[in-house]
Amino acid sequence: MAALMPVVPLISLQGVHKQYPNGTVALRDVTLVVPKQDFVFLVGPSGAGKSTLVRLLIREEKVTAGKIHVEGQDLSRLKRRHLPFLRRKIGMVFQDFKLLPNLTVFQNVAFALRVTEGALRHLKPKVEEVLSIVGLEGKENKFPDQLSGGEQQRVAIARALVHDPKIFLADEPTGNLDPATSWEIIQLLLQINARGTTVLMATHNREIVDVMRRRVVAIEGGQIVRDEDAGGYHAPALESR
Amino acid sequence: MHRLWNRVDFAFSSAWQNFWRNAAVSIASVLIVWVVLLALGSLLLVLHSLDQIVALEKTKASAISVYLADTTPLSSAMDFKLHLENDPRVTAVTYVSKDQAMARFRQLPALDPSVIDTLGTNPLPASLDVTVRDIRDLGAIDQAVRNSPLVDRSPATNYEPNVIDKIILLARVAGIAGLVLIVGLTGLSVFIIMLTIRTAIYLRRKEIEVMKLVGATDWFVRWPFIVEGLFVGVVGAVVAVLIVGFGYRPAVVNLQSVLIFVPLSFDQYYLRLVLAAMLGFGLLLGSVGSYLGVRRFLKQ
Numbered sequence: 001m002a003a004l005m006p007v008v009p010l011i012s013l014q015g016v017h018k019q020y021p022n023g024t025v026a027l028r029d030v031t032l033v034v035p036k037q038d039f040v041f042l043v044g045p046s047g048a049g050k051s052t053l054v055r056l057l058i059r060e061e062k063v064t065a066g067k068i069h070v071e072g073q074d075l076s077r078l079k080r081r082h083l084p085f086l087r088r089k090i091g092m093v094f095q096d097f098k099l100l101p102n103l104t105v106f107q108n109v110a111f112a113l114r115v116t117e118g119a120l121r122h123l124k125p126k127v128e129e130v131l132s133i134v135g136l137e138g139k140e141n142k143f144p145d146q147l148s149g150g151e152q153q154r155v156a157i158a159r160a161l162v163h164d165p166k167i168f169l170a171d172e173p174t175g176n177l178d179p180a181t182s183w184e185i186i187q188l189l190l191q192i193n194a195r196g197t198t199v200l201m202a203t204h205n206r207e208i209v210d211v212m213r214r215r216v217v218a219i220e221g222g223q224i225v226r227d228e229d230a231g232g233y234h235a236p237a238l239e240s241r
Numbered sequence: 242m243h244r245l246w247n248r249v250d251f252a253f254s255s256a257w258q259n260f261w262r263n264a265a266v267s268i269a270s271v272l273i274v275w276v277v278l279l280a281l282g283s284l285l286l287v288l289h290s291l292d293q294i295v296a297l298e299k300t301k302a303s304a305i306s307v308y309l310a311d312t313t314p315l316s317s318a319m320d321f322k323l324h325l326e327n328d329p330r331v332t333a334v335t336y337v338s339k340d341q342a343m344a345r346f347r348q349l350p351a352l353d354p355s356v357i358d359t360l361g362t363n364p365l366p367a368s369l370d371v372t373v374r375d376i377r378d379l380g381a382i383d384q385a386v387r388n389s390p391l392v393d394r395s396p397a398t399n400y401e402p403n404v405i406d407k408i409i410l411l412a413r414v415a416g417i418a419g420l421v422l423i424v425g426l427t428g429l430s431v432f433i434i435m436l437t438i439r440t441a442i443y444l445r446r447k448e449i450e451v452m453k454l455v456g457a458t459d460w461f462v463r464w465p466f467i468v469e470g471l472f473v474g475v476v477g478a479v480v481a482v483l484i485v486g487f488g489y490r491p492a493v494v495n496l497q498s499v500l501i502f503v504p505l506s507f508d509q510y511y512l513r514l515v516l517a518a519m520l521g522f523g524l525l526l527g528s529v530g531s532y533l534g535v536r537r538f539l540k541q
């Protein structure tokens with residue numbers, strides 16, 4: 001397996017510490033390597049540091065110590081004016097969808113292209129393409145409040161896909177959804193992964209992780225307590241609590 | 242081209258929406274800009290008029306008109322003229338007859354000729370216009386001629402030692418008061434524009450969050466707010482420019498008819514400068530206000 005790993009991993013964290021200005025230590029000595037096209041579940045109880053890790057990856061926060069590389073690029077050396085271009089490489093969805101309520105489905109997705117100065121000519125075909133990937137054809141003119149939770153998350157996923165991201169980050173994407181809908185969203189993420197995008201999904205939802213035979217990275221108290229290639233959520237470290 | 246157009250289109254349509262979304266605050270900031278620029282324009286024009294008056298008074302300053310009583314025969318007047326010409330302090334003396342005085346009077350810009358014709362007999366005195374080597378001697382000449390029996394009594398001369406000083410003082414006081422007022426209003430308007438922009442940013446916080454998330458550049462996020470600030474500045478300026486531009490000539494004409502002897506004139510060229518300055522200042526207020534509004538709040 002090691003021989004097949006790419007020379008430069010897509011994402012690597014080395015000895016990452018994160019302390020917030022109020023003194024809370026959210027991550028301690030986290031080392032993690034994610035190769036291209038991987039699918040990783042980041043699991044752990046609430047407060048474990050999952051969201052912090054995700055925020056470090058899009059550099060919404062900076063590390064206190066240690067190094068993060070994305071595509072070989074050192075994020076702590078990334079200049080502020082280059083930050084938008086990192087974000088365009090990373091698609092990101094959240095528990096609360098972050099859709100704009102006064103825009104239609106089409107406009108919400110197109111917004112991501114418009115504000116990154118995508119040429120208006122190519123806007124419509126691209127939006128239609130990502131909406132068909134997430135299975136929302138025919139809902140282009142609906143407003144977010146006319147959609148179910150699952151459909152809203154699909155819009156957010158479509159929006160995250162318009163820049164053909166290399167990395168897809170999902171922070172508790174199923175946190176607001178019922179189990180059946182959650183399952184559909186996971187299927188969609190697997191499909192996105194199958195198209196060649198590296199996916200990292202943070203969740204505290206055991207059931208989902210248990211049935212998937214995928215890589216699981218477990219964090220607790222800001223530290224990685226387990227990293228298994230195809231395991232469930234039943235780790236000795238977590239069960240002994 | 243498409244990208245540039247997209248950027249411009251996005252900035253302008255967002256700015257327009259921002260403006261109307263918090264219309265009350267936006268209109269308040271337009272009003273304050275308007276007041277500042279109106280004050281600025283008026284002050285510049287008033288100071289300019291005072292300047293004109295001072296300049297004219299200064300050219301007159303080395304001369305004094307000695308008014309002759311209507312009973313004075315021409316021969317006595319000529320003797321008096323010779324007497325004055327022999328004074329070492331005097332450089333020249335000109336005799337101005339009653340008719341010449343009337344002709345000069347008719348030249349005054351704002352005087353209605355029909356009013357003069359209703360006067361019947363010519364009320365203006367003949368005069369000796371005395372030019373001196375040194376303006377400081379004017380007072381002594383005035384004293385010397387004042388009590389001559391040939392000289393009219395009401396008034397004896399046009400000697401007004403303090404008039405220039407008074408006008409200069411008036412200009413200085415008006416200038417300082419106006420400046421203080423404008424500086425205060427400028428601060429206030431920049432502050433209100435800043436508040437307007439911050440309100441707009443607050444109302445758009447969700448959009449801004451998404452924009453940053455999907456990789457919009459800082460400037461792409463900022464432009465709509467800068468444009469909104471400039472828009473406030475321009476609208477306030479245009480209204481003020483229209484009022485001053487169309488109001489200046491009627492104001493001058495009205496004042497001329499009230500202050501007949503004050504040499505006030507309409508200066509088209511200077512007016513254009515003032516209007517350009519107002520527009521420029523409006524843009525400056527808008528851009529400084531919106532820059533301050535945007536600066537702190539869009540840092541993450």
Ligand SMILES: Nc1ncnc2c1ncn2[C@@H]1O[C@H](COP(=O)(O)OP(=O)(O)O)[C@@H](O)[C@H]1O
Nearest residue numbers: 020022024026045046047048049050051052053
């Ligand atoms: N902005 C912040 N400022 C201070 N402390 C924070 C901040 N965000 C998160 N934390 C703290 O950091 C720890 C990890 O939080 P988080 O990364 O959100 O965990 P998770 O996503 O796994 O629930 C928690 O103790 C949390 O209270």
Ligand SMILES: [Mg+2]
Nearest residue numbers: 050051171172
């Ligand atoms: Mg979280």
